[in-house]
Amino acid sequence: MYLTWRRARHRFGEVIRLPISSRIEDYMEEIFALEISGREATVTDLANALGVAKATVVAAVRRLSEASMVSHERYGAFRLTEKGRERALRIHRRHEHLTFLFEDILGFDKKRAQAMACVLEHEMDEEAEVRIMGFTDYLARAQKEGREWVKDLLSVMGDERKLPRPLAMIPEGEKGVVTRVTAEEPLRGRLFSLGLSPGAAILRLAAPPGDELVNLEADGNEITLKMTEAASVWICTGPDRGPYKRGGMEDVPYNHSA
Amino acid sequence: MYLTWRRARHRFGEVIRLPISSRIEDYMEEIFALEISGREATVTDLANALGVAKATVVAAVRRLSEASMVSHERYGAFRLTEKGRERALRIHRRHEHLTFLFEDILGFDKKRAQAMACVLEHEMDEEAEVRIMGFTDYLARAQKEGREWVKDLLSVMGDERKLPRPLAMIPEGEKGVVTRVTAEEPLRGRLFSLGLSPGAAILRLAAPPGDELVNLEADGNEITLKMTEAASVWICTGPDRGPYKRGGMEDVPYNHSA
DNA sequence: GGAAAAAGTAAGATGTATCTAACTTGGAGG
């Protein structure tokens, strides 16, 4: 059991590097959420909140305790240290405000909003948080004031829409419309000046021999691109793709709530 | 070595559940990106792209191969199967378009945009993707057309801003302003009608005995809340918090690029 | 005050993702 080994090293005063993974941050976040609502954070609470076995919580909290994020005496409740509370506050705040953005403003369903918030919260620094917060507040305010553009913005989100494929995947002879060019800047400008910008109608032509090039007609002009270039041009084809299929999210690794 | 065991079971025809984790999806995404730019996906390519050892790629691809997502004969290049290519397309498309949104539209720096896109891409279903796409396109278009509201929206994102704390963390005697109420609906309405809505000025008063309640003054009226309720009211205090500190993102578990 | 229930902890195991070090294979050049 590796925890035994870890604890042994710990006891002998060895300094152990203790990275706090995003999953472990979820435990901190939950302890924080319990603390600020006036409840004590117990093993059972965390196990229920995070959907794991109690033994798993014990292991997680031991890590947090060794990292001086949580203080814990045997059979007692957990308390965040000052350092741990600071960090947990950041995570919790990001979670709450991202959820607010995704669910209350942008209209994602609750489960999706939670899932998205719960991964994004670990990938933001303070600057990103400040930016998202400004964005969210601006939208919220515009919505409350009944601005037309917010209504439009939110209503187009609900529209059905075909999803594009990279130009390289379009078969010869097929027509389509450019919906996005995701290339970095020097190339992006070049593609735009060739007529490959959102809205342009294209027709893929027979490929020249060699497998490295793509021929196509863009708004009437015949052009040739390298495959690497074509990879960043996204094309919607066919008017006949029915309503979008629901689904996806297969095999999400964790089933957590925090 | 667990791979030996897994392969053994596989050979004997046992059906093994093969969940594809978000990390494994990153490998698929990278194979896809190589394929559409006309290159072959090799062990070395993937190892470089994902920042892992070659042996790690071999293990990952074995999983993909057993899940029928990738075909691979020894010492040859990888090719996505039809099923694998469908899935990889979805991931790659989400990655590209989220990056476009975060970096090109919303102005996050490249690294942050990549990190955020690379976790979010695994938490979206097709509906979420369609919604984000509509949102992104609308913003892109409004920006190209020079709409004032987009300029304002993007400029407030760059503003400095104090970050709030839950009401429960505000010390007695401190004043502040409500910036958000993240409660669910029945409670949210009640809090709003008590005067606790964004913009309200509050002053925390001495707590009543018992540790379960919070006293405060909101726009002049004295009110009492349960701690659980107070947890969802976010308060900004003090005019004296300097420019926000940069930082965060400590201990991110993976260092991937895909 | 003691028995039963609930809460917490420990041990041992599994599955995933990763590494390094050694080994094998295929192909390019002489």
Place this chain on the structure above:
DNA sequence: CCTCCAAGTTAGATACATCTTACTTTTTCC
């Protein structure tokens, strides 16, 4: 044709997050 090197693979190990089962401590309540 052979050699050698780059590319690919295997073996064996570590770290983390998780589980189940069994044990210990605390709490509850008659």
